[in-house]
Amino acid sequence: MDSAIRVTTGYAGLDKILDGLRIGDNVVWKVDSMADYRYFVGPFVDAALREGKRVIYMRFGDHEPLLGASPSIVVHQLDPRRGFESFAARIHSILSEEGHGAFYVFDCLSDLLSAWATDYMVGNFFRVTCPYLFELDTVAYFALIRSRHSFQTIERIRDTTQVLIDVYNHEQSFHIHPLKVWQRRSPTMFLPHRKEGEQFLPLTASFEATDLFSSIARRDTENAQRHLDHWHRLFLQAQELAGDPAAQTEQQNMVSHICRHMIGREARILELAAECFCLQDLLDIKTRVIGTGFIGGKAVGMLLARQILLRAPDYHWEDHLEAHDSFFVGSNVYYSYIVHNGWWPLFMRQKKKETYFSAAAELRGKMLEGSFPATIREGFHKLLEYYGQYPIIVRSSSLLEDSFGNAFAGKYDSFFCVNQGTPEERLAQFEEAVRKIFASTMSEDALTYRQQRGLDQQDEQMALLIQRVSGAYRGHYFFPELAGVGVSYNTFVWDRGMDPQAGMLRLVLGLGTRAVDRVEGDYPRLIALDAPLKRPHKDQADTRRFSQRSVDLLDVVDNRLHTVSLLDLSRQGVDLPWQLYGVKDLETMRLLENRGRKGEQVWLLTFERLLADTPFASLMQRLLKTLERTYRYPVDVEFTVNFTPQGTARIDVVQCRPLQTKGEQVQVEIPEKIEPERIFFRSEGNFMGGNISQPLRWLVWVEPEEYVQLHMSDKYEIARLIGRLNKRLADRKDNPTLLLGPGRWGTSTPSLGVPISFSEINNFTALAEVAFSSGNLMPELSYGSHFFQDLVETDIFYLALFPENNKCFLNDAWRRAQPNALEGLMPASSRLKHVVKVYRAPKEGLRLMADVVSQQLVCFLER
Structure with a gap:
């Protein structure tokens, strides 16, 4: 790039002051009106066209067009209301397509405020666009309306641009005041200049300058809020409205306006928010937001649930709900983190199909090491001062998370901060958690999920929900008594007499991690809320096998999340109402006594007395x-x-989202008589996902006896081979495939x-998960877990087979008689055939x- 090449502004006098423009210049005009900006745009464009330059007009403002229609000017219509990322990415794409040497005119940047609500994001947009324009040897014009932006945003733009000029219309004369002209200077360059005819004359007399700036200062005084971010001014206006009882209509309009900038974009969620939140509610939320932007789907769901319950006319929920004490990190902080660390070009590369995963892996690594802007760090510090050394959890709360149709269950990370140590140590731990959650947006699972659901090109900013951990100190441990997942519609009814509409719980002792995740060797208690004492298994041996064995809790001495066995917790004398939550495991106690450990209490967590003797189940169903x-939808x-x-039960609803359900409306009539030789398998119950009638073209079977004998490395290779078959063979439209394997799919422990x-x-x-008891490979009926959410959202039907159960039949002889096609499909993997x-x-x-009503499941050969 030859930056010494002069480019004219269209005004010879202005060229003289600036020593001309240079290739690579971004020129920002601070004006009082669009008429003032238009006055300088026209001559610049006319001169560029005369010199044969390509002129590109970026049209996105609410104001009248700056340029008339002309075949010589390329106009790109852009919609900033689609979000910062979409807007900035589209402009980046246009610049790439237009290439080097084009001249650009942008609409007024101040008009972006109506779409983004905060001029901090205007500064972010300029910081990512200006350097790219410079690289492409362009000259570009921008404008800012002087009174609409904070001092901080103006400074960020000043630091980034090459040329910044103040324009004043004073006493019927144009005055220009160059504030920055990169790599050029003269004795009078940075003085204010008055336009007289074709000349711009410097105000060399002090009284003239005093007169001009005194007039400007008076105007600034009249607008005392001019140095506030637009975001903060919006909420000051909302606060004034909230105090006016007569402004009901204006208040409701403001509720809708704020919801579009802080709550979300999805129509059904916005409708719920407008129904549940008043203006004061939104102002209260704002006091707990660090940064600006949306608070994200997880935070919105939690707040909506609280409002719905507290406003319910038929029950006094104040007696049963814990007080809300959460903070939020606005979604714009996510983009600011990327921009602040200079990763925007890499972020744009990640959006391309050919580098969707590779650039994400590079960006993810960088995001784990970045720094935060000073203003954001200050907000983090104040948040930690508020919580003191009380344990908190930092949770993902992205824009698309927990919406109707997209739960993103378990796709993004959340982290407990036990929050012990010095203020500096606690801040470092907190920032590390934030970095990890931001980086989780670039994980392969999250990217695959977005791609599969057509969301890979949509804005997906990561907001954060910071919650005080619910619970109590018990010795040097901190944890809640109970935690779990509740669903208002139960497609996994395991008894014909159960009503799916009654709902279901997955309940655990301690932190809820064991309720939402599949944990090796552990099972939560499944509770059908219309029959809470009925278990999905039959005898005491199954009760012992399918029960919770360990508790997740926070260890305030070790300053970490910790897992303690129930036996150790009981042995340490931790104060819990054990008899309410469990029954003594007399058989195990006798075994321990025979080994010299007499008197040890061993509990099986059945929650029988809790369910039989307290109103807990009916309260949760209500x-x-x-x-x-x-919601007018299952939750x-x-x-x-x-x-x-x-x-009295005190409940903390930490998350609420629309439940992803599948198949319950499909009418299925399973044939009454199917010849045994035509049946591959048949079972009663133990399936999830509703009714189904699905033809199958392929079966993939992992042989249990062979799998358990593999070395650890080969067990992981089996997983990779399944992944290759998933891409090569399986296709729900053309090649519907059933995958069957021993134990739990997706476990982190290959032995399970x-x-x-x-x-x-x-x-x-x-x-299908197939029980193989001799290898200790047992399915987990994971309804309500993140794993189940993945299955339902991806439209995958789940079933568990227990061949040793008399209600399950597996025709293994038929299966073994079928030819194995693996070697032909995957020759490189033939050693694992x-x-x-x-x-x-x-x-x-x-x-x-499968039929939910009759609880019948069958896979058979059609005639």
Whole structure:
């Protein structure tokens, strides 16, 4: 680039002051009106066209067009209301397409405020666009309306641009005042100049300058809020409205306006927000926001749930809800973090199809090491001062998370901060958690999820929800008594007499991590809310096998999340109402006594007395149904429960989202009589996802006996092989495929199942977990977990087979008689053909059918 090449502004006198423009210059005009900006744009464009330059007009403002229609000018119509990322990415794409040497005119940047609400993001936009224009050897014009931006934003733009000029219309004369002219100077360059005819004359007399700036200062005094960010001015205006009882209509309009900038974009969520939040509610939320922008789906769901319950006319929920004490990090902080660290070009590269995953991996690594802007760090510090050394959890709360149709369950990270140590140590721990959550937006699972659901080009900013951990100190541990997941619609009814509409809970002792995740060796208690004492298993042996064995809690001495066995917790004398939550495991106690450990208390967490002797189950059902009525949709809730000394349940609804359900409306009639030789398997219950009648073209089977004998490295290789089959073979439209394997799919412990990631099974039509008791490979009925949310959202049907159960039949002889197609499909993996079997369905076809009402499940050969 030859930056010494002069470019004319169209005004010879102005060229003289500035020593001309240079290739690479971004020129920002601070004006009082669009007429003033237009006065300088026209001659610049005319001169550029005379010199044969390509002129590009970026049209996005609310004002009248700056340039008339002309075949010589390329106009790009842009919509900033689609979000900062979409807008900035589209402009980046246009600049790339236009290439080097074009001249640009941008509409007034101040008009972006109506779309983004905060001029900090205007500064971010300029910081990512200006350097790219400079690289492409362009000259570009921008404008700012002087009174609409904070001093901080003006300074950020000044630091980035090459030329910054103040324009004043004073006493019927134009005055220009160059504030920055990069790599040029003269004795009078930075003085104010008055336009006289074609000349711009410097105000060399002090009285003239005093007269001009005194007039400007008086105007500034009349607008005392001019140095505030537009975001803060918006809420000052809202505060004034909230104090005016007569301004009901204006208040409701302001509610809608603020919701569009702080709550979300999805129509159904905005409708709920306008219904549930008043203006004062939104002002209260704003006092707890660090930065600007949306608070994200997880935060909105939590706040909506609280409002719905507290406003419910038929029950006094104040007696049962913990007080809300959360903070929020606005979604714009996510972009500011990327811009502040100079990663925007890499972020744009990640949006391209060919570098979607590779650039994300590079960006993810960088995001784990970045620094935060000073103003954001100050907000973090104040937040930690507020919580003191009380444990908190930093949770993802992205724009698309927890919406209707997109739960993003478990796709983004959340982290507990036990919050012990010096203020500096606690701040470092908190910032590390924020970095990890921001980086999780670039994980392969999250990217695959977005891509599969057509969201890969949508704005997906990451806001944060910071919550005080619910619970109490018990010795040097901190945890809630109970936690879990509740769903208002139960597609996993395991008894014909159960009503799916009644809802269900997954309940655990301690932190809720064991309720939302599949944890090796542990099972939460499943509770059908219309029959809370009925278990999905039959005898005491199953009760012992399918129960919770360990508790997740926070260790304030070690300053970390910790897992403690129930036996150790009981042995340490931790104060808990054990008899309310469990029954003594007499058989295990006898075994311990025989080994010399007499008197040790061993508990099985059945929650029998809690469910039989307290109103807990009916209270949770009432809560779920109250939320469902207002959502007009089934809901999925994460909660904690603590009890007062009087035995009153105090519930903290930490998350609420629309439940992803599938198939319950499909009418299925399973044939009454199917010849045994035509049946591959048949079972009663143990499936999730509603009714189904699905033809199958392929079966993929992982041989249990062979799998358990593999070395650890080969067990991981089996997972990778399944992933390759997922991409090569499985297709829900053309090649519907059933995947069957021993134990738990997706476990982190290969001894319990195949350790696939979700992106390695996302194309399968149905997923089966097969019990193999001799290898201790047992399915987990994970309804309500993040894993289940993934299955439902991806439209994957789930089933569990227990061949040793008399209500399950598996025709293994038929399966073994089928030819294995693995070697032909994957020659490089032929050494594993004794473990992984791939069967093409016979020409007459295979069909998988399930009926929720009768709880019948069957896979059979069609005629």
